[in-house]
Amino acid sequence: MANDVNTFVFPEVMRTPTRFRHSLSKYRITINKSCNNCGLCVELCPYGVYSIGLKRPKSSNDHLCLGFPCGSNEFYCVGRCPQKAINININPAFEILGDRRWSADLLASTWHMAETGKIPHQDLNYKTGNSGGGFDKLRFVYQERDIPDGPDDEISTAIELNRSGDSRPKVTIPIPLYLGGMSFGSVSIVTMLSRVRAAQALGTFCCTGEGGYPDELKPYDDHIITQVATGLFGVREETIKRVRIVEFKYAQGAKPGLGGHLLGDKVTPKVAEMREAVAGSALFSPFPFHSVYSVEDHKKHVDWIKEINPRALVSVKVSTPTDVDMVTVGSFYAGAHIVQLDGSYGGTGAAPDIAKKNIAMPIEYALPKVHRFLLEEGIRDKITIIASGGIRTAYDMAKAIAMGADGVCLGTADLVALECIRCHHCESGRGCARGIATTDDELTSLMELEWGTQRIINMYEAWRHQIIYILKRLGMKSVTELVGRFDVLVHLDYVKQEEIEGEFE
Amino acid sequence: MPVKYHIHTTTVPNRFQPITRSGVIAWEEGCLKCARCVKKDCVYKVYEKRGLDPRQMLDSLDSMCKDCFRCVQNCPNRLIQKGLNPTYKVLGDHYWTPEIISGLWFQAETGRIPVSGAGYGGSFSGPGFDAMWTDMSEIVRPTRDGIHGREYISTTVDLGRKVINLAFDAEGKIISPTPPLIEIPLPVIFDLLPWSPSRERITKVLLEGAKKLGTLAVVPETEWAYEMEPYLNEIILYLNNNPDHLDSTLLKGLRMVEIPDGENVIVQQKRLKERKPELVIAIRLCLNPKASERVLQLAGDGAEVIHLWADEYGLEQGDKPLFIKERLKEIHLSLVEAGIRDQITLIAGGGIAMAEHMAKLIICGADAVTVDIPLLVAMECRVCRRCKEGIACPVELDMVDPEWGSSRIRNLMAGWYNQLLEILGAMGLREVRRLRGEMGRAMFFEDLEKEIFAPMGKKGYVNG
Numbered sequence A: 001m002a003n004d005v006n007t008f009v010f011p012e013v014m015r016t017p018t019r020f021r022h023s024l025s026k027y028r029i030t031i032n033k034s035c036n037n038c039g040l041c042v043e044l045c046p047y048g049v050y051s052i053g054l055k056r057p058k059s060s061n062d063h064l065c066l067g068f069p070c071g072s073n074e075f076y077c078v079g080r081c082p083q084k085a086i087n088i089n090i091n092p093a094f095e096i097l098g099d100r101r102w103s104a105d106l107l108a109s110t111w112h113m114a115e116t117g118k119i120p121h122q123d124l125n126y127k128t129g130n131s132g133g134g135f136d137k138l139r140f141v142y143q144e145r146d147i148p149d150g151p152d153d154e155i156s157t158a159i160e161l162n163r164s165g166d167s168r169p170k171v172t173i174p175i176p177l178y179l180g181g182m183s184f185g186s187v188s189i190v191t192m193l194s195r196v197r198a199a200q201a202l203g204t205f206c207c208t209g210e211g212g213y214p215d216e217l218k219p220y221d222d223h224i225i226t227q228v229a230t231g232l233f234g235v236r237e238e239t240i241k242r243v244r245i246v247e248f249k250y251a252q253g254a255k256p257g258l259g260g261h262l263l264g265d266k267v268t269p270k271v272a273e274m275r276e277a278v279a280g281s282a283l284f285s286p287f288p289f290h291s292v293y294s295v296e297d298h299k300k301h302v303d304w305i306k307e308i309n310p311r312a313l314v315s316v317k318v319s320t321p322t323d324v325d326m327v328t329v330g331s332f333y334a335g336a337h338i339v340q341l342d343g344s345y346g347g348t349g350a351a352p353d354i355a356k357k358n359i360a361m362p363i364e365y366a367l368p369k370v371h372r373f374l375l376e377e378g379i380r381d382k383i384t385i386i387a388s389g390g391i392r393t394a395y396d397m398a399k400a401i402a403m404g405a406d407g408v409c410l411g412t413a414d415l416v417a418l419e420c421i422r423c424h425h426c427e428s429g430r431g432c433a434r435g436i437a438t439t440d441d442e443l444t445s446l447m448e449l450e451w452g453t454q455r456i457i458n459m460y461e462a463w464r465h466q467i468i469y470i471l472k473r474l475g476m477k478s479v480t481e482l483v484g485r486f487d488v489l490v491h492l493d494y495v496k497q498e499e500i501e502g503e504f505e
Numbered sequence B: 001m002p003v004k005y006h007i008h009t010t011t012v013p014n015r016f017q018p019i020t021r022s023g024v025i026a027w028e029e030g031c032l033k034c035a036r037c038v039k040k041d042c043v044y045k046v047y048e049k050r051g052l053d054p055r056q057m058l059d060s061l062d063s064m065c066k067d068c069f070r071c072v073q074n075c076p077n078r079l080i081q082k083g084l085n086p087t088y089k090v091l092g093d094h095y096w097t098p099e100i101i102s103g104l105w106f107q108a109e110t111g112r113i114p115v116s117g118a119g120y121g122g123s124f125s126g127p128g129f130d131a132m133w134t135d136m137s138e139i140v141r142p143t144r145d146g147i148h149g150r151e152y153i154s155t156t157v158d159l160g161r162k163v164i165n166l167a168f169d170a171e172g173k174i175i176s177p178t179p180p181l182i183e184i185p186l187p188v189i190f191d192l193l194p195w196s197p198s199r200e201r202i203t204k205v206l207l208e209g210a211k212k213l214g215t216l217a218v219v220p221e222t223e224w225a226y227e228m229e230p231y232l233n234e235i236i237l238y239l240n241n242n243p244d245h246l247d248s249t250l251l252k253g254l255r256m257v258e259i260p261d262g263e264n265v266i267v268q269q270k271r272l273k274e275r276k277p278e279l280v281i282a283i284r285l286c287l288n289p290k291a292s293e294r295v296l297q298l299a300g301d302g303a304e305v306i307h308l309w310a311d312e313y314g315l316e317q318g319d320k321p322l323f324i325k326e327r328l329k330e331i332h333l334s335l336v337e338a339g340i341r342d343q344i345t346l347i348a349g350g351g352i353a354m355a356e357h358m359a360k361l362i363i364c365g366a367d368a369v370t371v372d373i374p375l376l377v378a379m380e381c382r383v384c385r386r387c388k389e390g391i392a393c394p395v396e397l398d399m400v401d402p403e404w405g406s407s408r409i410r411n412l413m414a415g416w417y418n419q420l421l422e423i424l425g426a427m428g429l430r431e432v433r434r435l436r437g438e439m440g441r442a443m444f445f446e447d448l449e450k451e452i453f454a455p456m457g458k459k460g461y462v463n464g
Helices: A040-044 A068-072 A104-116 A189-201 A215-223 A237-242 A269-275 A295-308 A324-333 A353-358 A363-377 A394-402 A412-417 A449-473 B070-074 B098-110 B200-213 B226-234 B248-253 B265-275 B291-300 B324-337 B355-363 B373-378 B402-427 B445-452
Strands: A027-031 A086-090 A138-142 A177-179 A224-228 A245-249 A260-262 A283-285 A313-318 A338-342 A384-388 A407-410 A489-491 B022-026 B080-084 B132-134 B157-160 B181-184 B188-190 B217-220 B235-238 B256-260 B280-286 B305-309 B345-349 B368-371 B442-444
Touching (some): A104 A412, A104 A449, A138 A394, A138 A449, A215 A224, A224 A237, A245 A295, A245 A338, A295 A313, A295 A324, A338 A363, A353 B355, A363 A384, A363 A394, A412 A449, B070 B080, B098 B373, B132 B355, B132 B402, B157 B280, B188 B217, B200 B217, B200 B373, B200 B402, B226 B235, B248 B265, B305 B324, B324 B345, B324 B355, B355 B368, B355 B402, B368 B373, B373 B402, B442 B445
Parallel strands (some): A177 A407, A224 A245, A245 A313, A313 A338, A384 A407, B280 B305, B305 B345
Antiparallel strands (some): A027 A086, A138 A489, B022 B080
16 A cells, blocks of 8 residues: 555645634734624634624634734724724733743644644744754745745655665655654554544654554554564564564653653553553663664664564664764664654653753754764665654754755644643643543543544645745755755854845745 | 662642742633533642632642643633733743742652653753753663662762872881762752851751751851751861861861862861861862862862852853853863872852753763752742842741751752763763763763854855
8 A cells, every 4th residue: 555656645634623612822802892793804804813793793713813913904903993992912821832942833833734734824933933043043045036936746745765775665755754653651542543544644654652553553554653662562573564664762852861661550451451561560661772782783673673574664763862973874784774863852752851951962963963974974875864853843844854854753743733732741640631642531532533633634734835835945846855955054143144145034 | 789879758848839930810700600611621620629828818720720721722701811920930030040940849849850741842052051961872882770770870979089099018008198088979069058048047957958868068167056066977167267276176076178268278278187187178269260270289289179169150250251161171171181180079069050950060070069049949949039138038948947948958859869860871871970071971062053053054065
């Protein structure tokens, strides 16, 4: 059931609004008592912010409102209201939403893309966050001021995952991304299936994470990457044989160099069965693989998987230590097809704050280091580099590719599409209050599978259009041309717009 | 093998309600009286558990809410809102941020390390300690699992002058001098407080905290009182008057003293040693642009321990002050260059606000660090500095119960200890002594920026 990328048909975008009663919006509209329900605002607003009400219109879709920048439009409801009854204010809750990396604007724009499949028309920065460095300070430099036209389907966003030249199958994905591992137990089965089904619809992959391979995923075997991690939970010959890609997780960006610990009360009978463990007793996922202390050991590991599944590609997921370049080269010589570099700022699971912030380097530094080193070794075109850990937007994805990745791997963005609010309390009590990262039945039922699947599809369709736009502006026909093109990027701390020709974005 | 060091913790509740980042605003007017109110659906049962603190007239609603926004989004008439707490915003200052302060409160209350899901949410980097990352081991290097107790990682450090090689006489007896060493199980010493309300009780809290942890606290000679006698083991007495005048009985009971740097400091050290050879003596030196030179000289002259300190923002003295970690790197490297780094102990502090600062300062060359303000924050201090102006402390720090306060400090240090183990474990180090000066296992912002981003977009820049 492998996809032919040339004939691949991308899934349809379908409007999928919030599953809660109201969206969280940047602006809040209030209509005061002087309103005479003339209905002009309902008529005027091209974005459908208002709907007809009994006494006065309802601003039930104010997340679609353009806000203050609308002031210059002839359809500006505040100015046109004959009774001067409409007020627009910044939503006070917006101030406490999000953080430096995922600003409130980024959250709201991701929700918008998941709802509509389109980039936000509102006054929302959907390209960068507010972290003051890395991706947030990098800009593309476009040389041509005009946007080249030409149909989108002339631009290829496909990437090949097996570049090794060995006898194993080619595996091409039509978009330069796949979805990273979130184990059963850490997220609900609805979340897991939504991601897997979206991956299937988009012709790409989704990783199982370390918690085993639930039977519910069987219909999607061809779009699943199964993970072999240090705890070897739920790893069986049979699960390795089922899939087209097997991933070794040596480390993860959220807690580089540290093991995992699943608390006893999270080990429910279902989780225990999946992990082949005892219900109620805590599970440790050690760090590192205690069978691997050298590249030779590492090769033995890779050979083991290759022997069990002769058609599988092997991916190696590593974090970003000082010698990340050496680690990557080692993985290549051990026989990996894909090396996933997981930067230190990403991750979805619970991890010590000290590790998330301080241990290992951000992905933005690791990528150029690795890319250059592989070029010098003469092996860059024999291996696929996937970047992850802190990729939030289509722009981050494009920048990561320009800094040397072939493609990217996502996790947090999916959760945000499912209306994760990044409250960071994934682990407390019954788990996620919004029903995403939980195994509690009642909370799990807050989300429907069709809804979740479509939200993720919508978001990545919006991303695909953005990367096509970026490629067009750079005069490229394929995303593979963008790999390692540091010259199309500048960092705002070191280059000012007036210093060089071209438009910054 | 020595007994494994472990800090036992228990929850030690707050006396005052903590200041939280956001507050819940719920209007009554316009309420539709739904059959099933969204407040009933709260996963954390916040609305059911809420209570009013009669002393502070504060609703506990805000401190229990975990910002899931479900009630905000589901109330049909949108009568529930969340807003930023203005009091939170102004906690502390640019360095002692609200996030740092509330993180310290959490650790002092629970004894646990801060853990959260959904990745990192802070700045890419920042000044001072935020401009470096620590290393981890991957594939070709071993790691240590210290946190789950399966591999023991030692955090013990020794204070004193160390002998590099021993000399023996014909009969095999050691003839080289063996200077005294004090071993502490945690590389943290409690320093003089830059400010605080009346210290009578606070000093007692610090000493009791040091005792619980097995470490030391610097106490000024002027504050010495005979009630402190049970804590002689925990005290580093700071002698800011002429050390020759120190009472001999008191001297007899002390393990360690500290004297300010000055012209005669080596002579003073010698005279104290004559009176009590087993005494460990630290020389207190304020960091400044010439500190490196001075440390070299002192180390050459036989200093045992040098205590380098910066102000509460980690800055040295001078017009263009360097941050503590930069000056310390210079000092450490100059001692390494001179081949005498291992002979002396460097203690350093000022601006140490989080566990990661401790680990990072050790990487930059300190054997042990000193803390001050976090000890007050453990007792709910809000870093408002009103005590400096003589205004009453809003959390009554001068009235704290020593048992309560010292248990809070123990909890905070347990959190720091466990976080240090995380850093050491990830790097594959078995003991904190090996972390000292390991700059090759750290990544510095300025180096990475210069290598990766600075050349981008510049003329002549070649891909790859």
